[in-house]
Amino acid sequence: MSDIALEVRDLLKTFSLDGTTINAVDHVSFQVKFGEFVALVGPSGSGKTTMLSILAALLTPTSGQVLIDGQDMAQMNEKQRVKLRREKIGFTFQSNNLIPYLSARENVEFMLRLNGKLDHGSRIRSDELLARLGLAERLHNLPAQMSGGQQQRVAIARALIHNPTVVLADEPTASLDTERALQVVQTFANLIHENGRAGIIVTHDLRMCQFVDRVLQMQDGKLVRVYDTKEEIMEFALGTIKH
Amino acid sequence: MNSMFLATYLALKEVIRNRGRFLLVALVIALITLLVLFIAALGEGLANGNRQYVANLDAQLIVFLEKSDYIISSSRLETNTSRSVRRVEGVADAGAIYTSSTEIVSLAEPLKVSMLGVEAGRPGMPVIVEGREFRTGEARETVIDRNVALRSDIQIGDVIEIRSTQGTDDKFFELKVVGLVEGQSYFFQPTIFVPPATWEKIRPQSESELSSDTPFPNIVAVKLQDPAQAEEMTARLIERVPNIEVTDIATTINNIPGYSAQQGTVQTQGVFTLLIGILVIGGFFQIQILQKVPQIGVLKAIGSSNGVVGLSAVIQIIFVTALGVGIGGGLTYLFSLGFPPTIPLVFNGARSLIAVALLLSIGPVGGMVSIIYAVRIEPLKALRLG
Numbered sequence: 227m228s229d230i231a232l233e234v235r236d237l238l239k240t241f242s243l244d245g246t247t248i249n250a251v252d253h254v255s256f257q258v259k260f261g262e263f264v265a266l267v268g269p270s271g272s273g274k275t276t277m278l279s280i281l282a283a284l285l286t287p288t289s290g291q292v293l294i295d296g297q298d299m300a301q302m303n304e305k306q307r308v309k310l311r312r313e314k315i316g317f318t319f320q321s322n323n324l325i326p327y328l329s330a331r332e333n334v335e336f337m338l339r340l341n342g343k344l345d346h347g348s349r350i351r352s353d354e355l356l357a358r359l360g361l362a363e364r365l366h367n368l369p370a371q372m373s374g375g376q377q378q379r380v381a382i383a384r385a386l387i388h389n390p391t392v393v394l395a396d397e398p399t400a401s402l403d404t405e406r407a408l409q410v411v412q413t414f415a416n417l418i419h420e421n422g423r424a425g426i427i428v429t430h431d432l433r434m435c436q437f438v439d440r441v442l443q444m445q446d447g448k449l450v451r452v453y454d455t456k457e458e459i460m461e462f463a464l465g466t467i468k469h
Numbered sequence: 470m471n472s473m474f475l476a477t478y479l480a481l482k483e484v485i486r487n488r489g490r491f492l493l494v495a496l497v498i499a500l501i502t503l504l505v506l507f508i509a510a511l512g513e514g515l516a517n518g519n520r521q522y523v524a525n526l527d528a529q530l531i532v533f534l535e536k537s538d539y540i541i542s543s544s545r546l547e548t549n550t551s552r553s554v555r556r557v558e559g560v561a562d563a564g565a566i567y568t569s570s571t572e573i574v575s576l577a578e579p580l581k582v583s584m585l586g587v588e589a590g591r592p593g594m595p596v597i598v599e600g601r602e603f604r605t606g607e608a609r610e611t612v613i614d615r616n617v618a619l620r621s622d623i624q625i626g627d628v629i630e631i632r633s634t635q636g637t638d639d640k641f642f643e644l645k646v647v648g649l650v651e652g653q654s655y656f657f658q659p660t661i662f663v664p665p666a667t668w669e670k671i672r673p674q675s676e677s678e679l680s681s682d683t684p685f686p687n688i689v690a691v692k693l694q695d696p697a698q699a700e701e702m703t704a705r706l707i708e709r710v711p712n713i714e715v716t717d718i719a720t721t722i723n724n725i726p727g728y729s730a731q732q733g734t735v736q737t738q739g740v741f742t743l744l745i746g747i748l749v750i751g752g753f754f755q756i757q758i759l760q761k762v763p764q765i766g767v768l769k770a771i772g773s774s775n776g777v778v779g780l781s782a783v784i785q786i787i788f789v790t791a792l793g794v795g796i797g798g799g800l801t802y803l804f805s806l807g808f809p810p811t812i813p814l815v816f817n818g819a820r821s822l823i824a825v826a827l828l829l830s831i832g833p834v835g836g837m838v839s840i841i842y843a844v845r846i847e848p849l850k851a852l853r854l855g
């Protein structure tokens with residue numbers, strides 16, 4: 227098995243609105259290895275969410291390829307895409323992350339249920355993961371009974387519990403204060419590294435980038451810059467804000 | 470199979486965690502159920518009161534006077550019609566039926582009854598459940614509805630007095646109760662049965678009718694040797710016996726004055742109540758699904774199939790509807806215990822069963838739009854609305 231978890235080849239997504247065509251994602255290529263945590267940054271409208279939607283098999287690209295575990299998404303029918311999302315992808319969304327009528331534990335376990343993998347062993351793992359994220363006391367809370375940060379951490383547990391190939395997170399820290407946000411992203415990074423998943427995080431907050439292995443900077447749909455040495459990344463994350 | 474489990478899991482978790490809201494909807498359905506079941510029971514009760522005697526006749530065909538439009542009260546046959554009918558081959562037996570209304574006055578409160586003249590032992594004479602049939606001729610004997618007996622505490626062997634207006638005078642006649650019959654209400658009144666000759670003597674009549682002692686039957690009930698031959702026999706009877714028209718029991722019932730109109734009214738009420746139910750349930754689930762767009766998007770984005778989402782919506786709707794109909798059924802039962810026997814409510818009719826079946830369908834029918842809507846929600850909503 228190759229060490230490439232996710233490969234994007236010459237990806238293009240165009241939207242046509244009132245006769246004008248926008249390249250929301252404009253011929254982008256990159257790879258993410260197992261155990262690698264990557265940040266996707268860029269100004270508003272630069273195509274980050276569009277990119278994430280395509281990687282998540284929620285949006286079909288105009289052209290180009292996305293390979294997860296060597297499998298080409300373009301070759302899949304809708305049923306196979308649903309299966310792909312359930313088995314090989316983990317998600318956290320900006321808000322409305324959790325199923326409101328399921329408790330923290332049930333939300334995480336639901337991912338296992340979906341995959342037919344809920345058993346005694348996986349239940350224990352799920353509780354351990356929640357404990358690791360500081361939610362040992364919150365197992366039975368409903369989403370409405372938790373803070374935004376706690377909800378995001380439950381979502382992170384849900385995104386990881388079924389050992390997906392790729393974990394995608396769209397602005398997971400948007401609703402958190404800086405302190406909390408850094409803590410959550412650090413735990414997230416540790417879990418990605420420990421479990422050998424490929425992680426992609428979309429963020430506006432450049433300080434979050436100090437925990438990632440690579441930063442992909444987008445502008446107008448294009449991948450304009452990649453920071454991949456520790457020094458570059460730390461300078462980008464902690465230095466003056468630049469786009 | 471896993472889909473079924475997942476869908477049930479999601480549907481029931483949501484109901485349990487939002488029990489207040491779902492219970493409220495179930496209660497609305499319960500009230501609609503209560504209303505529909507009462508309307509159905511009233512329809513059944515009224516229908517029974519009107520047609521019971523005719524519906525229970527041991528006969529397949531009814532003979533009317535020609536051009537009477539199958540209306541019992543406008544038909545007056547020749548005295549010997551039943552004898553002529555009996556002679557037609559294929560006829561097993563035939564009995565003349567004479568109808569009128571009178572009043573039992575020997576009770577604490579006078580009771581209006583249908584007084585029917587029938588030939589003992591022939592079609593038209595109902596099955597005796599207690600006692601015996603009356604003797605023929607001009608015997609002053611009667612067989613009465615058991616309900617009347619129970620309600621007015623009349624025993625076999627008792628003598629009742631009736632009052633009939635003949636000409637300009639009120640005449641009183643005594644009849645000895647010799648037997649009881651069951652469920653023989655006609656024209657919304659309980660019935661008493663007497664021999665034809667007696668009937669002619671004691672029925673209410675106008676001055677001009679008083680001069681004659683010959684009873685004219687309204688209809689003749691015909692029992693066939695082969696009930697399957699009803700159509701051929703109708704034709705044969707019309708050909709062999711002069712000045713008659715012939716039809717089946719169902720048509721006879723539909724032509725009882727007011728029967729069809731009344732049933733139509735009751736059914737329309739029931740149908741409109743059901744429609745209101747469908748709209749209420751449909752509205753509720755539609756609003757609910759609109760609020761749930763983001764979470765359904767999330768469900769789909771993390772890999773739930775459209776099947777699971779749709780099935781879960783169906784299960785939830787069926788569950789809530791069944792709960793509501795169950796509660797409504799229970800309430801109906803409790804209320805029915807407290808109703809006075811004078812209100813004609815019948816809950817064990819086929820009508821109540823049909824009503825329950827229709828009530829169980831108002832959820833799925835009303836919720837149809839919301840189910841389709843749920844299935845069509847795009848998982849992308851999870852990201853874009855986020």
Ligand SMILES: Nc1ncnc2c1ncn2[C@@H]1O[C@H](COP(=O)(O)OP(=O)(O)OP(=O)(O)O)[C@@H](O)[C@H]1O
Pocket residue numbers: 241242243248249250268269270271272273274275276277
């Ligand atoms: N469904 C759509 N139809 C038309 N244009 C779209 C659609 N979705 C996105 N776009 C356009 O594509 C471009 C990229 O949008 P996208 O949401 O990916 O940006 P983003 O980087 O996520 O921005 P933000 O940081 O504000 O979330 C924008 O110009 C946007 O207007």
Ligand SMILES: [Mg+2]
Pocket residue numbers: 274275276
């Ligand atoms: Mg975005």
